[in-house]
Amino acid sequence: MKKVFTLRPQSGAFSLQLPLCPIVLTLCLFLVMIVLMIVGLSLGSTWVSPLAIMQYFIGVDVGASTFIIESLRLPRMLVALLAGAALGVSGLILQEMVRNPLASPDIIGITGGGAVAAVFFITTFSGVLPMSLLPLAAMLGSAIVSVLIYALAWKEGISPLRLVLIGIGINAAMSALTTLMIIFSPINSSSQAYVWMTGSVYGSSWTAVQQMVPWIGCAMILALLCARAVHVQQLGEDVAKSLGARIQWQRLGMITVSVILAGVAVAFAGGISFVGLMAPHIARFIIGRSFALLVPTAAIIGGTMVFVADVVGRTAFLPLDVPVGVLVSGIGAPFFLYLLYRNRKG
Amino acid sequence: MNDMLRTDSLTLGFKDRIVIDELDLDIPKGKVTILVGANGCGKSTLLRSIARLLKPKSGTIQLDGVDMGQLSTKEIAKRLAVLPQSTESPEGITVSQLVKQGRYPHQTLLKQWSVEDEKIVKEAMISTGVFEMADRPVTSLSGGQRQRVWIAMTLAQRTETLLLDEPTTFLDVAHQIEILDLCHTLNEVEGKTIVIVLHDLNLAARYAHHMVALKNKTIYAQGSPEEVVTTDMMKQVFALDCEVIEDPITLTPMTIPYSKKAARRVEKKVFAL
Numbered sequence: 001m002k003k004v005f006t007l008r009p010q011s012g013a014f015s016l017q018l019p020l021c022p023i024v025l026t027l028c029l030f031l032v033m034i035v036l037m038i039v040g041l042s043l044g045s046t047w048v049s050p051l052a053i054m055q056y057f058i059g060v061d062v063g064a065s066t067f068i069i070e071s072l073r074l075p076r077m078l079v080a081l082l083a084g085a086a087l088g089v090s091g092l093i094l095q096e097m098v099r100n101p102l103a104s105p106d107i108i109g110i111t112g113g114g115a116v117a118a119v120f121f122i123t124t125f126s127g128v129l130p131m132s133l134l135p136l137a138a139m140l141g142s143a144i145v146s147v148l149i150y151a152l153a154w155k156e157g158i159s160p161l162r163l164v165l166i167g168i169g170i171n172a173a174m175s176a177l178t179t180l181m182i183i184f185s186p187i188n189s190s191s192q193a194y195v196w197m198t199g200s201v202y203g204s205s206w207t208a209v210q211q212m213v214p215w216i217g218c219a220m221i222l223a224l225l226c227a228r229a230v231h232v233q234q235l236g237e238d239v240a241k242s243l244g245a246r247i248q249w250q251r252l253g254m255i256t257v258s259v260i261l262a263g264v265a266v267a268f269a270g271g272i273s274f275v276g277l278m279a280p281h282i283a284r285f286i287i288g289r290s291f292a293l294l295v296p297t298a299a300i301i302g303g304t305m306v307f308v309a310d311v312v313g314r315t316a317f318l319p320l321d322v323p324v325g326v327l328v329s330g331i332g333a334p335f336f337l338y339l340l341y342r343n344r345k346g
Numbered sequence: 347m348n349d350m351l352r353t354d355s356l357t358l359g360f361k362d363r364i365v366i367d368e369l370d371l372d373i374p375k376g377k378v379t380i381l382v383g384a385n386g387c388g389k390s391t392l393l394r395s396i397a398r399l400l401k402p403k404s405g406t407i408q409l410d411g412v413d414m415g416q417l418s419t420k421e422i423a424k425r426l427a428v429l430p431q432s433t434e435s436p437e438g439i440t441v442s443q444l445v446k447q448g449r450y451p452h453q454t455l456l457k458q459w460s461v462e463d464e465k466i467v468k469e470a471m472i473s474t475g476v477f478e479m480a481d482r483p484v485t486s487l488s489g490g491q492r493q494r495v496w497i498a499m500t501l502a503q504r505t506e507t508l509l510l511d512e513p514t515t516f517l518d519v520a521h522q523i524e525i526l527d528l529c530h531t532l533n534e535v536e537g538k539t540i541v542i543v544l545h546d547l548n549l550a551a552r553y554a555h556h557m558v559a560l561k562n563k564t565i566y567a568q569g570s571p572e573e574v575v576t577t578d579m580m581k582q583v584f585a586l587d588c589e590v591i592e593d594p595i596t597l598t599p600m601t602i603p604y605s606k607k608a609a610r611r612v613e614k615k616v617f618a619l
């Protein structure tokens with residue numbers, strides 16, 4: 001038998017089994033992420049030594065560097081990390097739900113809905129309403145479009161394939177709508193909208209972090225609770241039903257969690273693509289198929305991808321600050337091709 | 347109550363097409379019941395509806411005297427296990443991981459892997475002979491082995507009744523016998539009520555206590571294999587001329603169909619004489 005970790009106290013009120021090796025791997029990845037975060041906080045137009053950063057975290061006063069870490073780099077990094085983690089898990093849940101490795105929130109239109117709402121907000125209300133309402137608009141957009149996709153895909157229940165096809169259609173419509181709005185908008189707001197669409201965490205504040213944490217925290221816990229549903233649904237619709245799974249409710253739950261995660265990410269970091277597609281694949285490659293461990297791993301990988309891309313974006317092209325979405329896609333597109341290539345060989 | 351499952355004027359269909367019309371069927375408890383019929387006669391549809399995978403247009407299905415509509419799907423899953431016609435093993439899943447899923451209806455969010463679960467999964471793997479392959483990926487197994495793994499999963503459900511939809515399709519004859527022998531043992535040893543949809547009439551006659559032949563949206567004949575498998579039934583249900591002889595091994599009825607080629611052979615023989 002493979003090595004497993006079984007949690008089963010004497011009382012018998014609680015029991016759980018997880019494969020042992022992937023747990024260790026997940027913890028290793030977490031450590032790698034912490035190291036990368038420290039390095040990432042060091043880098044920038046002003047070098048802050050990693051030692052100073054560790055000192056900052058344990059509460060030692062690091063003088064002038066405090067401002068750079070606390071006000072400039074850390075909130076931005078955390079927003080990138082949270083958005084990436086959310087997108088990674090959102091994609092993971094969608095891929096498992098539709099049982100298709102090519103599903104992700106930006107492909108089936110969830111992100112697109114957020115983009116339409118955000119661009120509409122930027123082009124119409126910029127200067128009228130405060131920009132702090134932009135995340136709310138984007139989240140609302142994602143939610144409305146998701147409901148629309150779900151309603152259109154409903155036909156005596158949700159069939160995953162129908163959902164994806166309708167999602168792709170809606171996504172096309174959304175991107176057309178976004179482009180149209182940009183064309184008809186004044187030049188300054190159109191460039192702002194454009195940066196937002198590619199995904200950017202420039203100028204992120206602690207307020208953003210504070211607003212993201214509760215949403216993402218709750219959704220992550222809910223994602224973990226989906227594990228049983230995911231595993232039973234992998235056996236196919238008929239088998240899952242005959243095992244007593246209420247698959248339509250489970251699907252609704254999974255989509256909701258996925259939408260919340262993608263919506264929050266879009267709201268605060270814009271239309272970052274490819275993370276939702278790639279992070280789950282890398283996680284599966286490392287971890288295997290235990291969903292309860294895939295959730296934290298996809299979160300770590302997605303988060304790391306986005307914040308590393310952002311560090312590169314704000315340091316490698318100085319004095320330019322390249323939007324994070326550009327770099328993520330820059331890595332993402334080749335990876336996507338590699339994935340298809342490998343599938344062809346396999 | 348001697349009927350495990352019973353349908354009451356059950357009507358099944360898709361959109362406007364009626365597949366099963368007002369069917370009353372009793373499935374005896376503790377017996378192997380085999381449904382036969384021509385392609386498209388609705389035998390799989392009937393099994394799917396008994397397995398609650400298809401909603402009836404009208405009529406009811408009773409499980410041990412209780413209308414299935416009154417029971418929660420999880421409650422049914424503890425009493426009735428189903429192996430659908432085509433199963434797809436998730437990539438990378440190991441034998442033990444798949445068999446473990448059979449415990450799903452017995453588990454809760456908090457109790458995901460009890461001592462009992464572990465014991466039952468092990469027993470299910472042993473009785474189907476897949477315990478030795480517990481850690482192998484299901485996709486690496488042969489068709490016959492894979493089918494035994496899926497049956498092990500339904501056994502881990504610990505139900506009194508097991509429904510199998512054409513469990514021997516895609517298997518060679520040796521594996522067909524192996525799977526049906528396994529069903530036979532499960533019935534003999536554990537007293538399970540087993541319902542199978544099967545194409546092979548000779549095997550059906552061998553393994554069934556009770557046979558049901560379907561035709562024209564309803565039952566054409568039912569009873570012991572001797573009562574059901576007759577030249578007349580073959581003519582009516584399958585539109586095929588046959589001889590029915592006694593299986594030299596099990597003494598159950600065995601059908602030998604006529605065919606164009608057979609006719610020619612007979613002619614040749616006659617001419618030679």
